[in-house]
Amino acid sequence: MTTAEFIQVRGAHENNLRGISVDIPKRQLTVFTGVSGSGKSSLVNETYPGFVQGFMQSPPRPDVEQLSGLTAAIVVGQEPLAPNSRSTFGTAADITGGLRILFSRLAEPSAGGPAAYSFNVPSASGQGAIEVNGTKEVRRFSRTGGMCPRCEGTGQVSDIDTHQLLDYSLSLNDGAIIYPGMKVDSWMWKAYAESGLYPADVPIQDFTDDQLHDLLYLDDVKVKVNGINASYQGRSWRACATTCCRAPSRVCKSTCRPSSDALSSSSTAPTAAAPA
Numbered sequence: 001m002t003t004a005e006f007i008q009v010r011g012a013h014e015n016n017l018r019g020i021s022v023d024i025p026k027r028q029l030t031v032f033t034g035v036s037g038s039g040k041s042s043l044v045n046e047t048y049p050g051f052v053q054g055f056m057q058s059p060p061r062p063d064v065e066q067l068s069g070l071t072a073a074i075v076v077g078q079e080p081l082a083p084n085s086r087s088t089f090g091t092a093a094d095i096t097g098g099l100r101i102l103f104s105r106l107a108e109p110s111a112g113g114p115a116a117y118s119f120n121v122p123s124a125s126g127q128g129a130i131e132v133n134g135t136k137e138v139r140r141f142s143r144t145g146g147m148c149p150r151c152e153g154t155g156q157v158s159d160i161d162t163h164q165l166l167d168y169s170l171s172l173n174d175g176a177i178i179y180p181g182m183k184v185d186s187w188m189w190k191a192y193a194e195s196g197l198y199p200a201d202v203p204i205q206d207f208t209d210d211q212l213h214d215l216l217y218l219d220d221v222k223v224k225v226n227g228i229n230a231s232y233q234g235r236s237w238r239a240c241a242t243t244c245c246r247a248p249s250r251v252c253k254s255t256c257r258p259s260s261d262a263l264s265s266s267s268t269a270p271t272a273a274a275p276a
Contacts, residue, residue: 003069011065015042026071086154162216168205176204191230195223 007024016039024030032040047062081092090096127140151157170176172193175184182189193200197218198211207215223232 006069007071008066008068009043009047009064010067012043012047013063014046015039017042017047017063026069166204169203171203172200187225190225191223191232194225195232197221197223197232 005026007026008022009024010021012020012022016037020039020043022043032044034040047064047067081087088096090099127138129136129138131137165177165179167176167178172189173184177189177192182192184193192215197214198207204212204215218232221232223230
């Protein structure tokens with residue numbers, strides 16, 4: 001048996017191990033079985049992986065008399081992974097760093113073309129020669145659009161479903177705002193109905209585009225409510241954003257349809273007017 005074919009462990013005394021010697025074949029699936037407390041985890045997780053990690057960090061070295069034939073060791077634990085839409089197999093298995101080193105050593109360094117370091121350009125193109133059945137061919141590719149800036153490439157975006165907040169068939173005076181805490185004659189309701197930015201006796205569905213925009217997305221402006229100065233924050237519905245965190249299935253719509261509009265603009269989540 002050579003170290004090119006086997007990982008050799010001799011005299012392992014880590015934890016419950018008592019002078020264990022074993023040859024682990026490379027490039028094969030090896031399963032360690034045994035009763036609880038027999039030292040399976042000590043051998044797999046704390047013997048040769050700990051020896052390899054000793055060269056990169058400073059953990060305590062395993063209690064082993066001899067280790068030889070080691071290659072890159074990856075330990076996959078049983079802990080649940082944190083949800084991350086950008087996680088890949090490489091980041092989850094912790095092999096991304098090793099792959100970077102591998103490609104950096106095998107690849108030929110190149111500074112690239114004149115536009116290799118152009119930023120914020122949502123396009124890519126290139127060409128190369130390949131050989132197919134003994135015949136050389138030149139292949140070219142060009143991709144425009146790049147990552148959707150609205151969903152950042154995840155395919156989903158959280159947005160407010162205004163129909164869950166407003167009854168478009170009613171006017172403000174009739175209780176068009178159906179969000180809790182916005183009853184007619186309440187202080188928060190007056191911040192909208194008496195703002196003077198749009199009529200309070202006209203159904204929301206009859207609002208002009210500018211009036212509906214002011215109701216939902218207007219930037220901070222000063223208004224007077226019953227003679228008291230108040231700050232109107234229609235740019236985003238603060239109370240609605242709070243509800244999104246508590247009950248996203250009721251208020252939020254989670255979807256993204258990449259289009260020319262999605263690539264050129266991003267949505268702003270609405271929140272509520274608050275008196276100063």
